[in-house]
Amino acid sequence: MTVPSPYADRLNRLPVQRLEATVRGGTTAYWVYGPADAETTVIAVHGFRGEHHGLEPVLAYLPEIRVIAPDLPGFGETGPIPGRTHDLDEYAAWLTEFAAQVAPGAIILGHSFGSIVTSAAVAGGLETPRLILLNPIGAPALEGPKGLMTRLAVLYYDLGAWLPARLGTALLRNRLIVRVMSISMAKTKDAALRRFIHDQHDTYFSRFADRDVLRDAFVASVSHDVRAFAPAISVPTLLVAAQHDDITPIEAERTLATLFDDASLVEIADVGHLIHYETPAEAAGAIRRFLKVPVERGR
Template sequence: MTVNSPYADRLSRLPVERHDVQVRGADTAYWVYGPADAEVTLIAVHGFRGEHHGLESVLAFLPEARVIAPDLPGFGESAPVPGRTYDLDEYAAWLIDFAARVAPGAVVLGHSFGSIVTSAAVASGLATPKLILMNPIGAPALEGPKGVMTRLAVLYYALGAKLPERLGTALLRNGLIVRVMSIAMAKTSDPALRRFIHDQHDTYFSRFADRDVLRDAFVASVSHDVSQFASSIDVPTLLIAAQRDDITPIEVERELVKRFPDAELVEIAHVGHLIHYETPAEAAGAIRRFLRIPVSRAR
């Protein structure tokens, strides 16, 4: 990373270890943040095209918790199984197995596409005491005010899959397109924070294994949403939503929370789909209250 994180000081004080585990036939890389004797353990699942680094800013404000942050199969340092289709069923099955191997009974957190994966997994039987959804995808992506933009993204990923492999992969990793995506999502007017956000996307947004796994994940992300699983999730659930989110409008999130048997919604103003970069302290505060994590005086 070439741009310093505004949260670097907090992160530097956070213990972190890297590990690998075999899950469903491939190595999953994961990182463990925080004290080993923490009272609360979370599994944090990142969003589409991202990897575990994307959630570090939030973790920096939760130093009392133990947080396990894997890279999804096919992204970052986690390998996919060659030839396997990574649809939502596969990602949910992967998360259920990962949790059983690494941290059974942990609280589960998902951001963006991770909100779909975690919701599907919990609805399918993943045992967790509580579920946290940050920037949850609350409605079909092809509907609503941004449906046209989603259809353009569908064409983009379809073209990347159909072109000769070298050209298709180059298109999908094109830096200019990644920057346009980043500019569209960032809402902050702070130039230093905007530089950090763009650098994060430049650095980590193209670390996918191959165009096949990227296409599969994209199809899963636009073919499903949290509302499909909400009524089947019987654990206390926290939704952390942004009032300026272009992907799922806040009005949709206000309806989504009513679909859960036991859920609450925390709204964050003046931010869009990048809560984890722009307002991580506010997100961590909501998580802390939901999980009743006391603030450590040492921090």
Template sequence: MYSPYASLLADIPVVRETVVVAGVETAYWVYGDDDAPTIVAVHGFRGEHHGLEPVVAYLPDYRIIMPDLPGFGETGPIPGREHNLQAYVDWLNEFGAAVAPGAIILGHSFGSIVTSAAVAGGLKTPRLILVNPIGAPALAGPRGIMTRLAVFYYWVGARLPKPIGDALLRSKLIVRVMSNTMVKTKDKTLRAFVHDQHDQYFSRFADRDVLHDAFVTSVSHDVSQVATQLTVPTLLIAAEKDDITPVEAERVLAQRIPNATLVEIPNVGHLIHYETPKQAAAAIDEFLTGL
């Protein structure tokens, strides 16, 4: 599938590395030059590092480190632990200390929950960047009914006989429904790219137990729970048409974070990283200028 961002990415050097943290061999990718300012970027639920590459494409002057979260992509599950928020926070703390101590931290969607909780808990960073932050309880969002259906879907998938449950959770039809629900662009080429990305990467989870744990975590927590503890300068990149956290809730969140900057991108929903990465990257670059 043609990527609108392939030519830009081709100019950015990238290497794949691994490191064992929290008991799991974590795969991560390093984009850019070693002497550039470093950002550690954490992807969203059911995704993996590829999802944030369009944003990377517009940030050639930064060194961006993107791991696959435990249980997703090429990183296995954390052994012997429920994949709850604390498990992901512990993993991120260890990953940051091992690979890029003191780096700028970025989180998209579910990654915003993990990164904000880690920074609120003491992860050292000069700046925090949250793209499509989960700024309020997901069940209270504009598509609360859809979220409740998703809760039922993941609950059923975790309890059916394993082969049936696994097939349901990896269903291409369900993935396409999810993709169509989130995408807002009318550009046919870009829509096709978004759907292809979800087809390729949305089912690269380790097993249904990890997926269910991560989903429960995603709907049980949000950034507002730690907002007042985020004392570092924080950039919120919000979407005008986000179906998970309405932009009005993001404005409230920005008021609760002591040192927050809010950037609102029009005509896009929960897929800023796919549909408007250039605008997101411009906001990030402006926020980090002079750091």
């Protein structure tokens, strides 16, 4: 990372610890943010091709909460799960085992692809008192406002898997393609914030273990959405959605909220799929109200 984070001052006040756990035969790297004696613990699951750093801007505005942020298997500092296909069932099983081992009964939070993983896990029996979904995938990606772009992405990942290993991996890590993706998702007009967003994607979006894991995870991300799991989720659920999300239209998010037994929807204006980078304070505020966590003085 070469561009300073606009949230660095807040982040630097948070205690952070890196730990590891053996989950489903592989080693999961995870980070614990916030006070060890916090009354509230949240497990936060990042999105496709990202890793735990992506959620840090939101965590910077939640200093009162203990947040456990793992890297998904095959991404960041977590290696692939040995001998497994990294499909949605495997990711949900991994999260269920990780939560039981590291923080049983924690509140579960998922962003983007993480919203699918967390919803599948909770619907499948992962016990949690509450569920939080940021930019939830509430409709098939192929049918969203940029369905054509998603179809091109399918071809891109297919080509990356088909080419010889060296060429395929180079294509999947191509910085120009990553930048085009970043530009297409960023909505802010703030030049400094845009530079930060692009630098985040340049730095972290190609930290996948290998092209097979990336292909598996991509197929999982475009083959499922939260709608399939919402009716089986009975715990109070918060959806934080962007009014200009190019992946799931806000109308689809409003419909998604009605499929849960007990859900509330918070809409954030003038932002797209990068709530965690562009409007983290608003997202954190919605989370705090949902969890009824008071703001500490001086924060």
